[in-house]
Amino acid sequence: MNAPGAIVVGGGLGGLWASLRLAEAGFPVRLFSLFEVKRSHSVCAQGGINAVLDTKGERDSIEQHILDTIKGGEYLANQPPIKSLCEQAPGLIRTFARMGVTFSRTPEGGLDLRLFGGVKHRRTCFAGASTGQQLLYGVDQQVRRLESQGRVEKFEWWEFLSLLIDADGRCRGILAMDLRSLEVRAFPAETVVLASGGFGQLYAPKTTTSTNSTGAAASRVYQQGAWFANGEFFQFHPTAMLGHDKTRLMSEAARGEGGRVWVPRDPGDRRDPTRIPERERFYFLEEFFPAYGNTVARDEASRAIWRVTRELGLGIGGGDRVYLDLTHLDRRFVATRLGAILEIYRKFAGSDPLDTPMEIFPAAHYGMGGLWVDFERDADGGMRPGSARNHATNIPGLYACGECDYAYHGANRLGANSLLSASFSGRVAGEAAANYLRGLDPARPALAETVIAAERRRQEAINQRLLSADGEENPYTLHQALGALMTERVGVVRDNAGLEQALDELDRLEARLAQVGLGESSRWANQTLVFTRQLADMIVLAKAVAASALARDECRGAHHKPAFELPIPEGSFPGDPEFEDYRARWRENNTRWLKTTLAEYAALRPRIHYQAVDLSVCPPSEPRDYR
16 A cells, blocks of 8 residues: 655744655655745744754753753753753754855854753754744755655645544544635544644734634644643743734843843833943842843743832833843844844834833743653663654544644743744654554555544534624633733732632633624635634633643742742752752652643533652752742
8 A cells, every 4th residue: 555644734944854854754745834835834933953063162052951941941941952951052053055055153163052941051053043043944844845745745724623533543634624715525544643833823913923823723723622731821022122012022142142131220210221220230140140040941031020010110111111131242243143033123113122122021832731642762762763642642643743743842832942943843753653654554544534524524513603603702802811811810910819810711712712703704704703613622722721821839930929938048059958858858849749730621610630750860959040
């Protein structure tokens, strides 16, 4: 028989790498994307991609990259995948370079490196401030080569609706909808790799993510039985530009290249920031975290901004704003290294960051949580190369990679590890799916036509119901309500009463959505229909996030409940009785909470249970201390 086919959902770095590896292994690939592949959200990543190359002679090491990633994630990620991620990062960078990616280089021609948050060594490769775009275009060219040979077929402007699952519970393909004609079609396949990105639109408009980052695809497979892991850990990027329509990311590279975050010491100071002398400025990150200063990890930086503005009332003009200042740096240096973000700020704020400090505030940026995926550990303590278990979900035949999986970041993602994990996980998932296909029984029966017909009828019925709905609720208004709710109740700082209220309000939003009216019944390119379907799945996913946050009574990484905080006693250091008591309580807390949260879909509220974390590389011994 012909080689069994594979389907990849998502055309970002994860999906392209998975497609590349599957096609190179000899399997025909159909690649589905909501839009042209080159518009995938990976292009928005600005600052860089991590790998230990040590071209600056700082004695950086792969072991240190592993430790930084493990500790930055508060020990909550399984460690064998992290070990392999960091070990293979230098080779991945060299592969990108051979693909033609235009990395920034030193005058001598070597790969340049910059500093990113949560680390003390420069290990971030970059292409100006548009690194994600350059990486995506490099891999896309390789996929296009295979496409020209008939080994990859792209379905752009198609949306994933659901999995086709046989009587044995195996994934055997997908149902997808043509976003132009609204045709619903079945695409049988023997394996599916989901690389559909993140779910930042749960927090819109106060999110840096694309309007297509709804998490709907992940929510749909979650509703079909896939586990959703660590949903409570959502990173708020500390330096986002404020805007009426959305917030726009001002890359962490701005801090890594010497940018400083501050507010006036006098909250009533209305002077132009360039006229406020140094002694009257509060460089709070440098004072709160002297060991790291402005390059402290994102979760700490975001909470520090929250504290300064919301608790101390020191925000610019008394509001939710602080300064990110580049004006003290060499203008030519900044323009060369950060040109892309400078142009974004000039366009949408109307001022030049080279002349006056930018105004920024934390915004929802990246979900560390996602679909649960497996791995197989090898004798060296990393992931066994090529194992069919790597990046497999709990639904046989379904794999997940990129931002829609949970595997590499634990409770908090270090900057510039996202492009690395997206690329690496896509490559691993493609290789694992290829070996899964090789292990299938050649005599397996085809997927029953009754299964395909039943699922198609179900999906078409949803479309028909929405097209004929004449309720009074507007889906876009409901989305605004969802974003406001999640930002306020499941945001930078949380408490159990607010999370209970969030779950109750999500139930009410779900009920209101049942009374929706689209305002149009067109069967051609009906964007309101598409969005309303996505919104229903976003509300379901928001329940998993809120329920996971409610269940975890601790502070860890991006999940912060002050009622359960274990603060380091002020002025104490290792050896002091106060610090040793704190260390003992930290270890006791780890015994209880150092576990992966798993959410299983249920009609009313998700079922939450826990799974032990693999700590075989670096067991936790010391609390993270950014002082």
